[in-house]
């Protein structure tokens with residue numbers, strides 16, 4: 542039997558995972574792997590109608606509901622929106638997060654992302670991944686792990702702004718469940734996401750981008766990822782997998 546993996550997502554806000562990589566996490570869970578979702582910030586600015594404490598409380602509930610739909614264990618790190626910085630203390634929090642969860646795979650955000658909470662989390666998680674296995678770091682609470690997790694970056698909103706993906710994951714069967722997870726973030730729909738960014742229907746956004754990535758890799762819906770290119774994050778494969786051009790039921794009459 543294949544080894545069961547532990548997967549850690551390190552993202553910034555409640556609902557990031559649902560937009561960027563929930564389908565892939567649902568696949569991991571379905572195949573028996575353990576998934577942790579670590580969210581850096583509470584979402585306290587994510588409303589045009591609620592106060593900070595009000596929306597924070599609402600979003601904590603929504604984050605838990607989203608994680609429940611995905612089947613992941615939620616970890617709220619308690620930072621405030623816009624205040625996730627690459628400082629020494631926060632870096633140590635990420636070292637401890639990785640030690641505590643002991644992941645084989647980390648999925649985080651891109652350093653070129655449009656919001657600094659996102660890009661900072663992406664750097665913090667990546668910059669903590671190697672050090673989680675190093676001893677004698679003062680101020681950390683958990684013992685070192687015995688390996689260096691492999692780090693991938695999920696796609697950010699408006700994904701064409703950053704480099705093309707390295708990997709696609711077919712989420713056709715998981716797509717409805719991904720939407721259901723995103724639906725749990727009710728406070729964001731019809732309020733913040735629409736008023737702040739001017740996109741009326743974020744479900745359409747998720748559908749269109751998942752379809753685009755699916756079209757690029759030959760399935761109906763997909764999520765895409767980049768691997769962190771620096772040594773020693775890449776793993777060697779003995780042989781390259783074959784490219785297969787298959788016709789999908791949803792894509793009949795294709796090329």
Ligand SMILES: [Zn+2]
Pocket residue numbers: 553554557656659
């Ligand atoms: Zn976010």
